[in-house]
Amino acid sequence: MKIVRVLILLTFFLGCQKEKISKCDDSIGLFTFSSYPIGTAIDINELEFNPIYKSIAIKQFNSITPENIFKAEYIHPEPLFFNWSQADSLTSFCEQNNKRLYGHTLIWHKQLPQWILNFEGSSSDWEQLMKTHIQTIVTHFKNKVTAWEVVNEAFNEDGTLRNNIWKQKIGSGYIEKAFVFAQEADPNALLFYNDYNLEMNLTKRHSVLSLFNNLRNRGVRVDGIGMQMHVNTSYPEPSQIASAFQEIAANNFKIHVSELDISINPFDHNIEPSEKLLTEQANLLGNIVFNYNEIPDQYQYGITFWGISDKNSWIRNYYNREDYPLLYDDNYLPKTCYCKLIETL
Numbered sequence: 001m002k003i004v005r006v007l008i009l010l011t012f013f014l015g016c017q018k019e020k021i022s023k024c025d026d027s028i029g030l031f032t033f034s035s036y037p038i039g040t041a042i043d044i045n046e047l048e049f050n051p052i053y054k055s056i057a058i059k060q061f062n063s064i065t066p067e068n069i070f071k072a073e074y075i076h077p078e079p080l081f082f083n084w085s086q087a088d089s090l091t092s093f094c095e096q097n098n099k100r101l102y103g104h105t106l107i108w109h110k111q112l113p114q115w116i117l118n119f120e121g122s123s124s125d126w127e128q129l130m131k132t133h134i135q136t137i138v139t140h141f142k143n144k145v146t147a148w149e150v151v152n153e154a155f156n157e158d159g160t161l162r163n164n165i166w167k168q169k170i171g172s173g174y175i176e177k178a179f180v181f182a183q184e185a186d187p188n189a190l191l192f193y194n195d196y197n198l199e200m201n202l203t204k205r206h207s208v209l210s211l212f213n214n215l216r217n218r219g220v221r222v223d224g225i226g227m228q229m230h231v232n233t234s235y236p237e238p239s240q241i242a243s244a245f246q247e248i249a250a251n252n253f254k255i256h257v258s259e260l261d262i263s264i265n266p267f268d269h270n271i272e273p274s275e276k277l278l279t280e281q282a283n284l285l286g287n288i289v290f291n292y293n294e295i296p297d298q299y300q301y302g303i304t305f306w307g308i309s310d311k312n313s314w315i316r317n318y319y320n321r322e323d324y325p326l327l328y329d330d331n332y333l334p335k336t337c338y339c340k341l342i343e344t345l
């Protein structure tokens, strides 16, 4: 008799779960299901000229990351000229719609304006250039940007420091100086370091943790680590992700899953977004979110997707391939992974 009762309960439970997934739509905003912010990267041109894109951004997400317009080539295009227009427009959007704003990114080796690439000067001239860049931007957005991503992608896969222009011109101390400059300009903003492959490259992750623990020991404030999480259905293993979350949190760093997308065509095969592939994508997203939920609340800065619709994904342009890595399809309809996200939050 007991086995019958168990079977009845199991059938009822599975029926409810099926009902929940089958009924999944995006009528209720994602972030309302979550105890931590759910964000998206925003393309300012889509926000300004695509009403469907804008409505999804407002309804589904409560944290915003500028995909490009806070980067040096856009915001500091000339030595004495800062282009605030689009950045201020995004800031106003966030204020009007009660969205948190994450400042991506202050110091990176890509998307630099020509004048910086061509700049000629001493190490202290370069340090002054970096200080002016950081402190002018951070001061402009003081009390409007919740957290600054001070440095992006400073490490190589072998755990050594990337020999980028900042390291070449200022030395390996540029990272510490950047965090100090940002802290001086806005003592209230959280300060993050951001990189990719931290979930699967132990060597790189350990070098990152070692450097930033060392900076902390020297009295430099570093609040969090951004894990980009540009992953795919072939890697990483969920166990790797869980270990990474636990290790970074154990080092007392907030974790921002900062650029999440899940490629279903990492090897550029001629694919269609089959139900099988979309289910694999949803299952990996479920594992990521389940493991993120397991870390202590004080380390959960949030999960940010690197775009809204597959149509907007950088992957298609950068790799020139078909791919479907985000929550919404090309028609701005929620996908299987959207439903799995709601189920798991």
Ligand code: G3I
Residues within 6 Å of the ligand: 067, 068, 110, 111, 152, 228, 259, 314, 318
């Ligand atoms: O703004 C110009 C536009 O004027 C021109 O007409 C157009 C023609 O190609 O190019 C536009 O610039 C493009 C820019 O995105 C804005 O759309 C650049 O060519 C293009 O390279 C740039 O790509 C961005 C990429 O970073 C650059 O490395 C992607 O949108 C952006 O999603 C991507 O994001 C990075 C993160 O910032 C850091 N982590 C990795 C992530 C993926 O690469």
